[in-house]
Amino acid sequence: MSDAPRPAASRANTKKELPERFRNHRHVWVFVEYEHGRIHPVSLELIGEARKLADKLGVEVAGVLLGGSEPEMREAAAQASQFGADLNYIIADPILTDYRNQPYTKALTELVETYKPEILLLGATTLGRDLAGSVATTLRTGLTADCTELAIDDERSLAATRPTFGGSLLCTIHTLNFRPQMATVRPRVMAMPEADPSRVGRVVMHPLGMMEDDIVTKVMGFLADRESATAQLAYADIVVAGGLGLRSRENFQLVRDLAAVLGGEYGGSRPLVAKGWITADRQIGQTGKTIRPKLYIAAGISGAIQHRVGVEGADLIVAINIDPSAQIFDFAHLGVIGDAIEILPALTRAFQARLSVNRLAG
Amino acid sequence: MGALHIVVCIKQVPDSAQIRVHPIYNTIMRQGVPTIINPYDLFALEAALQLRDQFGGAVTVLTMGPPMAEESLRKALAFGADRAVLLTDRAFAGSDTLATTFALASAVSKIGETWGTPDIVFCGKQTIDGDTAQVGPGIASRLELNQLTYVAKISKLDLEAGAIEVERRAEGGTQLLSTKLPALVTMLEGSNEMRRGSLACALAAAQAEITVWNAAAAGIEDLLNCGLKGSPTIVKKVFAPGAHTVRAQQIELQDRNADDIARDLLDQIFIRQPQVEADLMRMASGQ
Amino acid sequence: MASAQQPNDKFDVIVIGAGPSGNAAAYVLARGGLRVLQLERGEYPGSKNVQGAILYANALEQIIPDFRDDAPLERHVIEQRIWMLDDKSYVGMNYRSEDFNEERPNRYTIIRAPFDKWFSRKVRDAGATIVCETTVTELIRTEAGRVIGVRTDRDGAVVLADMVIMAEGVNGLVGQRSGLRPELKPDSVALAVKEMHFLPRETIDARFNLKGAEGVVIEAMGTVTDGMVGTAFLYTNQESISVGIGCLVSDFKTGTAAPYELLHRFKTHPAIAPLLEGAEVKEYAAHLIPEGGYNSIPQLYGDGWLIVGDAGQFVNAVHREGSNMAMTSGRLAAELVIKLHRMREPFSSENLAEYHTMLKNSFVMKDLKKYKGIPGFLHSSSKHVFGTYPRLLSQAAQTWFRVDGADKREKERQIVSMMRKDRSFSGLISDAFKLVRAWR
Numbered sequence A: 001m002s003d004a005p006r007p008a009a010s011r012a013n014t015k016k017e018l019p020e021r022f023r024n025h026r027h028v029w030v031f032v033e034y035e036h037g038r039i040h041p042v043s044l045e046l047i048g049e050a051r052k053l054a055d056k057l058g059v060e061v062a063g064v065l066l067g068g069s070e071p072e073m074r075e076a077a078a079q080a081s082q083f084g085a086d087l088n089y090i091i092a093d094p095i096l097t098d099y100r101n102q103p104y105t106k107a108l109t110e111l112v113e114t115y116k117p118e119i120l121l122l123g124a125t126t127l128g129r130d131l132a133g134s135v136a137t138t139l140r141t142g143l144t145a146d147c148t149e150l151a152i153d154d155e156r157s158l159a160a161t162r163p164t165f166g167g168s169l170l171c172t173i174h175t176l177n178f179r180p181q182m183a184t185v186r187p188r189v190m191a192m193p194e195a196d197p198s199r200v201g202r203v204v205m206h207p208l209g210m211m212e213d214d215i216v217t218k219v220m221g222f223l224a225d226r227e228s229a230t231a232q233l234a235y236a237d238i239v240v241a242g243g244l245g246l247r248s249r250e251n252f253q254l255v256r257d258l259a260a261v262l263g264g265e266y267g268g269s270r271p272l273v274a275k276g277w278i279t280a281d282r283q284i285g286q287t288g289k290t291i292r293p294k295l296y297i298a299a300g301i302s303g304a305i306q307h308r309v310g311v312e313g314a315d316l317i318v319a320i321n322i323d324p325s326a327q328i329f330d331f332a333h334l335g336v337i338g339d340a341i342e343i344l345p346a347l348t349r350a351f352q353a354r355l356s357v358n359r360l361a362g
Numbered sequence B: 001m002g003a004l005h006i007v008v009c010i011k012q013v014p015d016s017a018q019i020r021v022h023p024i025y026n027t028i029m030r031q032g033v034p035t036i037i038n039p040y041d042l043f044a045l046e047a048a049l050q051l052r053d054q055f056g057g058a059v060t061v062l063t064m065g066p067p068m069a070e071e072s073l074r075k076a077l078a079f080g081a082d083r084a085v086l087l088t089d090r091a092f093a094g095s096d097t098l099a100t101t102f103a104l105a106s107a108v109s110k111i112g113e114t115w116g117t118p119d120i121v122f123c124g125k126q127t128i129d130g131d132t133a134q135v136g137p138g139i140a141s142r143l144e145l146n147q148l149t150y151v152a153k154i155s156k157l158d159l160e161a162g163a164i165e166v167e168r169r170a171e172g173g174t175q176l177l178s179t180k181l182p183a184l185v186t187m188l189e190g191s192n193e194m195r196r197g198s199l200a201c202a203l204a205a206a207q208a209e210i211t212v213w214n215a216a217a218a219g220i221e222d223l224l225n226c227g228l229k230g231s232p233t234i235v236k237k238v239f240a241p242g243a244h245t246v247r248a249q250q251i252e253l254q255d256r257n258a259d260d261i262a263r264d265l266l267d268q269i270f271i272r273q274p275q276v277e278a279d280l281m282r283m284a285s286g287q
Numbered sequence C: 001m002a003s004a005q006q007p008n009d010k011f012d013v014i015v016i017g018a019g020p021s022g023n024a025a026a027y028v029l030a031r032g033g034l035r036v037l038q039l040e041r042g043e044y045p046g047s048k049n050v051q052g053a054i055l056y057a058n059a060l061e062q063i064i065p066d067f068r069d070d071a072p073l074e075r076h077v078i079e080q081r082i083w084m085l086d087d088k089s090y091v092g093m094n095y096r097s098e099d100f101n102e103e104r105p106n107r108y109t110i111i112r113a114p115f116d117k118w119f120s121r122k123v124r125d126a127g128a129t130i131v132c133e134t135t136v137t138e139l140i141r142t143e144a145g146r147v148i149g150v151r152t153d154r155d156g157a158v159v160l161a162d163m164v165i166m167a168e169g170v171n172g173l174v175g176q177r178s179g180l181r182p183e184l185k186p187d188s189v190a191l192a193v194k195e196m197h198f199l200p201r202e203t204i205d206a207r208f209n210l211k212g213a214e215g216v217v218i219e220a221m222g223t224v225t226d227g228m229v230g231t232a233f234l235y236t237n238q239e240s241i242s243v244g245i246g247c248l249v250s251d252f253k254t255g256t257a258a259p260y261e262l263l264h265r266f267k268t269h270p271a272i273a274p275l276l277e278g279a280e281v282k283e284y285a286a287h288l289i290p291e292g293g294y295n296s297i298p299q300l301y302g303d304g305w306l307i308v309g310d311a312g313q314f315v316n317a318v319h320r321e322g323s324n325m326a327m328t329s330g331r332l333a334a335e336l337v338i339k340l341h342r343m344r345e346p347f348s349s350e351n352l353a354e355y356h357t358m359l360k361n362s363f364v365m366k367d368l369k370k371y372k373g374i375p376g377f378l379h380s381s382s383k384h385v386f387g388t389y390p391r392l393l394s395q396a397a398q399t400w401f402r403v404d405g406a407d408k409r410e411k412e413r414q415i416v417s418m419m420r421k422d423r424s425f426s427g428l429i430s431d432a433f434k435l436v437r438a439w440r
């Protein structure tokens, strides 16, 4: 029933008459995801984005930090400020040491109700999505998932753009008459802002007001991933990827070889996951990882929209494809019309040669 | 202690691999696009069936959608679910996730009144059309169920104690969680493999009566929470992703061999991205 | 949980397959009050039949008179083009008439997936039990050979019935495996490959000069099939165009070109390419068509079983009719079964023999008999029918239409000598004679 994202003709032009109780909602907030001793990079990316929105609105950017230890939270808050937060709300309580839905929902909901932001952004991580859904429903406000673009329209409201129907279309969603306007954004969709070490921000401490006994869900343990290609791929500076054009699992080795010489990560298009040539965490694209490397080399990938949305943020996209009319040439910066099975090893040799010259020289 | 009762929320979705967009109007061209059960929901259904097989009890599948969504319910019955509820009403048209969770949560309550309170409500991780992963958490908040999302494995269920333990996919690792029933679980893909239903199930599914509820039958009195009226978000604009203005600069081939082409490409890469060159050179000289 | 052999799971009739023939049979049987189980191996009825097709209204009208009210019909055909192609030109005949815009049009284009689904819905509403994603693996027979049920691939479970109707399509594996019909011969089946090209409705209307629900069919023969026995076709649907090409399996075995290469050749032919330009290709399907005609019809009935549709080789290869014969044979089979059921007569071979008589009195056997020489003829003269003649025709047309100073009598002379050069006069005559004989 909610399947067809068509503009609601009757309501799309509804004049926004914000109810009295929402009139004093101000400022752009970012939920700063802090786990296992570090801030998730997506939160810093979001602070950069929030900065732009807040400047347009003429308001402040606030970070929200929930965690177990006050010193750690204060340190993280300082970092968030360097990336652009004007102030940070902190709730530090041992109950919040590990993420659990119930206390985190309570904490974030209460902060929103107390300090009244107009926009609340979260990373679309497993944590962020778990939390955002509960908080939005508790507050009975709108939430737009997996946004690829955020903007402020002429009426000061958040225009959140996201892909729909498997990426074939984009739609722009507004939250009418409710505050805060909530949105999640996937890692690497927004650019990482520059840190300014001289920037400092204010801190507002808030109590949690819950006892461990109030919480029925217990964390029994945490098994860290052995190989977290997950994080490495999303944040690698150089990524080499292959698609069906490589024709066999054996040929995919050519992609790995080039990635190894470049000290980068490797990945692939979705069909390769289905074929078992690569694992799911190496899939790049809308239903896989979004990446923004400095250099992306795509070999034998057609460049379908679902793949494109995952790589568009790369600084330099190089495509090798045998078909001159392949879609990937529509958004790549450099192209080679040729057989990837020949070009890849040649490129590996070329880099090897160039780098070894440097090694001798250096 | 009563027998285990599980509700599984499934959604009928267009097979998005087959979706086409009208090049002029940017509308979805549905002609010939088959519908399927949202693939993620099958993992939820199979997990529910496994628990039912182990502990006894019943699995009720629930969907909100147009009348033709009945097809998906029959499919779920053929896999082995015990009963099916179709929630359908014009009042639900245009629901966003908040309005969807209102309708579904109301229906889950009604299912509870009718066939016994569910111990677990299962959802898929997300749908392939809405793609929000919000509906599960939304239902959990509304019904105050303990929320377990991205569950890879149900490690333990103790009906006596009303306790459940799961492995949950978290950032950078796996969380081991325990909580109390009733709970809402959203299942991760790849967590199990859907069974082949028996011929008896398939026959029963073909002949089954499907419970069809409109808003009133599901106990919904206030239609202001439903459909467009109950949706805080609106879609203002739908459009096709724009094409880039500049196509890729092609490396000249000129009948050269692969090595010459590769060297040319490498030079072009370094010209455009001196930073990459600098990084690589630093790496190569072992710093 | 129900167990496989509950008493209410014994059916009067099991129908294998939910294509046009199986649906026709199951519908008529269920309406006649019989307990019917229909088994289909596809995910849903029509899921294995992704192609577009032509629907002949008459056969369906006799089963569901008001089908036009809600069946998913694409366009009604107001224009038929028959083209002879050579590599860069075509000679053709177009017939278009306002008469086809009648109130109850005679031919429609359809897309099988939604159409079969619609038909199946009717079958269910009529009271039949339909189970999909279930393949019948074999017939269950008594010592004496009487068919009393089927075994399925769902854990090998068995369902029993008084009678089984095989509507399983051209492969007919169930019938084959049970020794009720012979294996298919490569020279009596064609392999058709087909694609759906999606275009906005407005574009199709403009390219084919159509308005409203009007549609066009193009049938093409000639050098595109590389001298093999076969034809290419193009139908307009509402928002898509079905294009395909079919050739005898035996030719593909010996020929040089693979099916998709032929299709590519057809699609890129200068007469066809502009019609498809800019379309999004979504489905690629390959399917067999029985083309053996009358001479390849197997035994159609026996103790407790009947064969309907493509499984009985009921396809008129020349006019590309199949679904109408499928539906008619399904209906006739069902009518006989209902009659015997009402009379409490057993479904014995003697009683079911009447099915053959009913078919003989219908257009199904009459047409198949009329055209029975055609498959053989086409096969023996394929090189000329599908290569030489189209080329000659095209050359002739060009000679005739090109204004180059030669007088018309001279042009006639050129044409005749061209014909003679490529195909001896006696060859021409003998082909014409054979064709006439086959057609009669």
Ligand SMILES: Cc1cc2nc3c(=O)[nH]c(=O)nc-3n(C[C@H](O)[C@H](O)[C@H](O)COP(=O)(O)OP(=O)(O)OC[C@H]3O[C@@H](n4cnc5c(N)ncnc54)[C@H](O)[C@@H]3O)c2cc1C
Residues within 6 Å of the ligand: A165, A166, A167, A242, A243, A244, A245, A246, A268, A269, A270, A271, A272, A283, A284, A285, A286, A287, A288, A289, A299, A300, A301, A302, A303, A304, A305, A306, A307, A310, A320, A321, A322, A323, A326, A338, A339, A340, A341, B016, B017, B018, B128
């Ligand atoms: C809901 C949904 C989500 C999706 N999510 C994703 C996603 O996250 N990521 C993703 O990648 N896809 C995704 N897809 C699939 C996507 O639509 C495409 O099908 C997929 O990206 C195609 O993969 P490919 O380019 O490897 O294969 P193909 O489309 O088959 O392309 C192969 C390419 O290789 C070229 N080629 C062939 N031989 C050679 C050669 N010797 N040398 C060089 N080039 C050669 C061909 O010209 C062609 O362009 C999704 C689809 C849907 C419906």
Ligand SMILES: Cc1cc2nc3c(=O)[nH]c(=O)nc-3n(C[C@H](O)[C@H](O)[C@H](O)COP(=O)(O)OP(=O)(O)OC[C@H]3O[C@@H](n4cnc5c(N)ncnc54)[C@H](O)[C@@H]3O)c2cc1C
Residues within 6 Å of the ligand: C016, C017, C018, C019, C020, C021, C022, C023, C039, C040, C041, C042, C045, C046, C048, C049, C051, C052, C053, C054, C055, C056, C134, C135, C136, C137, C167, C168, C169, C170, C173, C174, C192, C193, C194, C244, C287, C288, C289, C308, C309, C310, C311, C314, C315, C320, C321, C322, C323, C324, C326
């Ligand atoms: C490319 C092409 C174009 C055509 N165009 C036309 C046209 O324009 N007009 C026309 O009238 N005819 C056309 N035909 C012919 C027409 O499609 C067939 O004659 C018609 O579909 C026959 O119907 P049927 O029910 O006998 O078989 P089918 O439609 O083949 O149906 C058989 C069904 O049985 C199922 N089945 C098979 N084996 C088993 C099993 N063991 N257990 C369970 N289920 C099983 C199959 O999945 C299938 O759904 C065309 C055929 C092709 C291939």
Ligand SMILES: Nc1ncnc2c1ncn2[C@@H]1O[C@H](COP(=O)(O)O)[C@@H](O)[C@H]1O
Residues within 6 Å of the ligand: A001, B009, B010, B011, B038, B040, B041, B044, B062, B063, B064, B065, B097, B100, B104, B122, B123, B124, B125, B126, B127, B128, B130, B131, B132, B133, B134, B135, B136
């Ligand atoms: N209309 C619906 N009917 C039943 N369940 C639904 C519906 N929409 C969503 N769900 C459930 O909620 C999950 C998440 O959906 P979504 O938030 O749309 O990604 C799905 O996997 C389903 O289990």
